[in-house]
Amino acid sequence: MRGWLTGRLTEGTALFNLLGRRSPQALARGLSPVLLACAIAHPAAQAATDSLPNPLPGAAKGNPARGRAIVANRQLGLCLLCHTAPIPEEPFQGNLAPNLAGAGSRWTVPQLRLRIADSSVINPGTIMPAYHRVTGLSRVAPAQQGKPILSAQQIEDVVAYLQTLRTP
Numbered sequence: 001m002r003g004w005l006t007g008r009l010t011e012g013t014a015l016f017n018l019l020g021r022r023s024p025q026a027l028a029r030g031l032s033p034v035l036l037a038c039a040i041a042h043p044a045a046q047a048a049t050d051s052l053p054n055p056l057p058g059a060a061k062g063n064p065a066r067g068r069a070i071v072a073n074r075q076l077g078l079c080l081l082c083h084t085a086p087i088p089e090e091p092f093q094g095n096l097a098p099n100l101a102g103a104g105s106r107w108t109v110p111q112l113r114l115r116i117a118d119s120s121v122i123n124p125g126t127i128m129p130a131y132h133r134v135t136g137l138s139r140v141a142p143a144q145q146g147k148p149i150l151s152a153q154q155i156e157d158v159v160a161y162l163q164t165l166r167t168p
Helices: 002-011 013-021 024-030 033-041 043-049 064-072 109-121 152-164
Strands: none
Touching: 064 152, 109 152
């Protein structure tokens, strides 16, 4: 195992493809802490584990106007329950989660995509819902089981809107 991992660390892409398909918890169960730390410390491994580089299947290019409407919608994503955003017509915005102003400067498109689709990959203790994951969830209403909160297209639309927010 160590020989294989060492070879992948020096070769590069194979390990990072593996990291991109496995949760950090699954990797931690199979690797020694030292080898896992070496793998995660490599910049390419970080890129593979903190982002979704490709659009979600079935989604076209995101539309920022539709994304803004989703963020502002109190029935759909509930983003403003926890976040504040530069949407002045929406009163009573949250202050529990990061302010979305400047999100496009803080995170790349792939990083935003993962944070919205399933932020628990980055932070297992998050209270932010997994907007596109449908398995491994708890306390899901029977009518909602197997259905994502947001469609792949809606995720791409929100990402497109957040990328327009460059000023903190």
